Amino acid sequence: MTAAAPKPAPSRPLLAVRALRLETASVPPRPLVHGLDLDVQPGESVGIVGESGSGKSLTARAVAALLPGTVRAFGSVVADGREIIDSRSGRPGGLYGRAPEGHRGRTVSLLMQDPFTMLHPLRTCGRQIADGIRAGAPGTSRRGAALAVTERLAEVGLAPGTADRYPHELSGGMRQRAALAAALAPGPRLLIADEPTTAVDAHHQGEVLALIRRLQQARGMGLLLITHDLRVAFSACDRLYVMYAGTMLESGPARDIETHPAHPYTAALLAAEPSVRERYETLPATRPAAGPAAPATGCPFAARCAWAEADCRTAEPVPHPVGDSTGPGGRLTACRRMPAVAADVAAATRRTVAVTVSERTARPLLQVRGARKSYGGHEVLHGVDLEVPEGGAVGLVGESGSGKSTLARLVTGLEQLDGGRIVIAPDAAREDTGGRDTEPLLLAPGRPARGSRLALASAVQIVFQDPYSSLNPVHTVGSALREAAASPAARRRGDSTTTPVPTAEELLESVGLPAAYAARRPAALSGGERQRVAIARALAVRPRLLVCDESVSALDVSVQAQILTLLARLRQELGLSLLLVTHDLAVARQATDQLYVMHRGRIVERGRTDRVLDHPEAPYTRQLLAALPGSPALPGDSGTSRRTEG
Amino acid sequence: MTTTSPATGQSPQTSAAPSPGPARRAGHPLAAYAARRLAAAVALLLVVSLAVFALLALAPGDLARTLLGTRSATPQALAAVRSAHHLDDPFLVQYWHWLAAALHGDLGVSVRTGAPVTQAVGDRIGLTLQLALGGFVLALLAGIPFGTLAALRRGRATDRIVQGLGVIGLSAPAFASGLLLVHLFALRADWLPAFGAGDGGTLDRLRHLVLPCVALALSVTGLLLKLTRAAVLRELDADHTAFALARGVPPREVLLRHVLRGALLPIATGAGLVLAYLVAGTVMVEATFALPGLGRLLVDSVTYKDVPVVQAVALLAASAVITVNLVVDLLTPLIDPRIRTGGTR
Missing domain, CATH: 3.40.50.300 (P-loop containing nucleotide triphosphate hydrolases)
Structure with missing residues (x-):
C-alpha cells in the first residue's frame, strides 16, 4: 500500500x-x-x-x-x-x-453538510462562534470575543444581531452562513x-x-x-x-x-x-x-x-x-x-443534443385550476393553475417551501384542496367503447368520496424522494409489488383499461431489474434499485400519470441518469404522462417538455422547458439560473439577496 | 427540497424568512404556554379528585357504617354521619361538598382515631418528603454521572459494568435491597440504625434516613442511568458535537456545554417522572425500615378501612405527581428555546 x-x-x-x-x-x-x-x-x-x-x-x-x-x-x-x-x-x-x-x-476546521443539525439547537449563534474564537486564541476576553463574533458575522454577510439568535430562528441559508462563521472562527x-x-x-x-x-x-x-x-x-x-x-x-x-x-x-x-x-x-x-x-x-x-x-x-x-x-x-x-x-x-460518452422538443397539442390529462391550500391558517398555494397533456412530461420547479410538493400531494389525493379544482380527463382509449370512466374525474375542496379517491389512485401514482423510507423494510420486493397490483385502485383501473394486470416479475423487468429481485428485501438493494422498485410499484396500478416528487434528487448522478433514462423509456412504451417535481433545473431540462416555475405558492413562469430556461422572463427564474454553480453570477444580484436575508 | 422529506415541504415556515426579533416577542407565547399547562394540571387534579372521592362510594357495605368505623352504630350516630357527609344527596352533590371542604383544608375525620385527617397526614408528610427527596438526590448524583460515563465509554467494559449494576439495582425490590443494607451496615457493621425515624434531633434523623434513602435511590438509579446514557449518546452522535470538536472547542467544554446541555431536557423530564414515582412510592421502604411516614399510614388505613385517610393520601400522592409534572413542563421552555419561541425545529 x-x-x-x-x-x-x-x-x-x-x-x-x-x-x-x-x-x-x-x-x-x-x-x-x-x-x-x-x-x-x-x-x-x-x-x-x-x-x-x-x-x-x-x-x-x-x-x-x-x-x-x-x-x-x-x-x-x-x-x-x-x-x-x-x-x-x-x-x-x-x-x-x-x-x-x-x-x-x-x-484544520470542518464545515459539515446539514445546516439544520450542525449548530447546537439550544445555544445562540454568537456563543457557538465565540467558542470557536476562544479555541483559536485561548484566553480571549469576553469583550474581545464579542467583537470578534460581530466581525465573523459581517464576514459572512450576517447582521450583528444574529449573534443573539438561536439556529431555529434562522433560514437554512442563514444557518449555513452562521456555521461557516463558526468554522472559520478559530482561524x-x-x-x-x-x-x-x-x-x-x-x-x-x-x-x-x-x-x-x-x-x-x-x-x-x-x-x-x-x-x-x-x-x-x-x-x-x-x-x-x-x-x-x-x-x-x-x-x-x-x-x-x-x-x-x-x-x-x-x-x-x-x-x-x-x-x-x-x-x-x-x-x-x-x-x-x-x-x-x-x-x-x-x-x-x-x-x-x-x-x-x-x-x-x-x-x-x-x-x-x-x-x-x-x-x-x-x-x-x-x-x-x-x-x-x-x-x-x-x-x-459523447452526448448528442436533442434536436427539438415535439410541439404537441395533445388534450390535457390533468388540469389544476386555482388550487389553494393552507396549513394552520397559512396559505401555501395561492390559486395555482397547471396542466399536464396526455403523454406529456411536465416539470414543476421551485425551492423548498415554494409549495411544489404540496401541489404534487394534492394531485395524488394525499392532501385535500381548500379551493379551486383538479380535473382528470377521461381515458381517451375507452371513450369510444363506452367504458365506465368516460366522465372526467373532478376533485373539489373537501374530502372526496371513496369512489373518487379510488378513481384518482387508479389514474395517478406518485414516486417519492427517498427510496429508503418509501419501501417497507419487512416486505419482499415481490410482495410489495403484488400488493400494489391487487390494490382496490388497480382493480378499479382494470375496469377502464385493456392492459392486463402485470405480475411482479413483469414489473421488475419493465424497470430494468432482474425478476429474481422479487424475493429480495429492500435492505439488499442499492438506492437506485430501490427507486426502480418504487417506480415499479407505482406502475403496478397501470396509472396514466406518474408524479415524481424529487424522485431522483437523493440519488447519485450516475444512478440519476439511469432513472431519468428509465422514465423516458416508460413514457414512450406505456404512453405514461409525467409530472416531475424537482428543485434541479438541469434534471427538468433533460426530462420535461413543459416547465412551471413556482415561487411562494404561485406559478411565476410557464412555457416550453427550453424556452423558459434559455430565455427566462420572470425575475425569479433568472435568479434561479444565476444561482447555479458555475453560472456567471451577477455580483449585484447576490449582494441584494444577501442583504434581504441578513 | 434538496434533502428535506416531502413531508417537510408542507411546512411553509421552514423556508420563509423569519420575521425580525421572534426572541423579543417571546414573553407572550411563553405566558400562554404556562397558562395552558397550569389549566391542564388543574383539570387533571379535578378528575383525580373525582376518582378519589368515588373510592368512598365504591367502599363495600353501608357507607355510614364504614365511616363510623369502630364506634358503636347507634341510630343517632348513623344519622349524624349521614348528615355530616351529605350521604342522602346525589353523588355529584356529595362530591361538591367534599371538594369544597377539601379546598378549605378539611378532609374529614379519621375513622380509626377520630382525629382530623389533615392532622394525621401532616404528622407524617415531613418524613416521607425527606425520604423521597433524599432518595431522589442520591439517585441523581449516581445516575447522571455514571450514565454519562457509560455513554462516553460506549461498548467498552466500563459501560457494560455500569449498565449491569444499574439493572441489578433496578430489578431488586426496595425491601430486598433494604434488608441487605440493614444486614450489612446496621447488623454487621453497626454503623447506622436499622429502623425507626430517630428521636427527633436533626443529626439523628439524618442517620436514620441514610439507609432508607439509599434503598429507595437504588430502585430508580438504574432508570436515570439508562436515560442519561441514551440522551448523552444521542448528543455525542449529533452533528453539532462533531462540529464543535472540529472547530477546536476543547473536549471538556464540548462535554459540559454542548453534550450535557443538549441531554438536559430528556434527563429533566425523566427525573421529574422519577421524583413523582418516589413521592408516591415510599411504602415499601417505610415498611422495611419501620418509618412512620405516609406510606405506613396508607397501609394501615387500608387495613382498617379508614376511607377518609386513604382518600387524603391518594389525593396527596396524585397532587405530588401532577405538581412535579407541571414543574417539569414549566422548566422545558427555559431549557429549550425552540419551545420558547414556538419554532419548528
Missing part, C-alpha cells in the same frame, strides 16, 4: 496524506478507503469528488481527526508539519480521540467543507460557494471541498481527486478533468451530469452497480466498466501519470487501460 507516486513538492504542503487506509474496527476489518494520497498546498482549493460510498466524507473526517470510534486509520496524515495518525493503534476516534494541540481549530489554515451546498436550497448554492471561495482567497486559506456534484467541484476547485468505492481513480487540475477525463468512471460521471443549457437525446448511463458491495480485488469500477479486461478485475489499480504531465499537480489516473482506450471512452 505504499505505491505513492513521488511528488517533489515546491514548498511544504499544508496537508499531505500518504497511503491513508481506513477500515472498520470490526473483526475481520472491512476496508473503507484503500491507500489514498492527497496534497493541499497553502491557499489551494482542492476537491474530492465521489458518489455515495466512495469514502470521501470519511477521508475528510480522518483529516480533521474526527473519525467515529468504529473506524481505524493507518498511513500518514501530516497537517502543517504534524503527523496526526498513530498507526500502531489505528487511533480510534470518538469524543476524546486525540489530536495534536491546535490541530482541530487552528490548523484555520485549512477549511474542509463536506458537501456544503447539498442541504442548501438551489437558490443559495452558488452564493454559499462564492462566499466560501471569497473567504478562502481573502484569508489565504487552503480549502478541501468534498462533494458529489461535479458542477460544484469544477466551479470552486483548482485541483480534483475523483474517488470511487474507497479508491482514488483520477486526479489533476479541475479544468483538465472537465475537458479530458482520464478514467472511464470520470467520463461516465461527466456524461451522466444533466445540463441546464442543453437537452440530450439520452444521458449515457453506466451499467448499474452489481449491488451495494464492492469487489475485494482489482479495480472497483471494473464491474461497471465497458472497457474492463480480465486484468482489471485482479490487479490492484495503481495511479500513474497521464501523458507527459509529471510533477506536482500533474494528472494521475488509476485506469490501467489509459491512455489506450481514451479515444473510445471519449466517443462512447
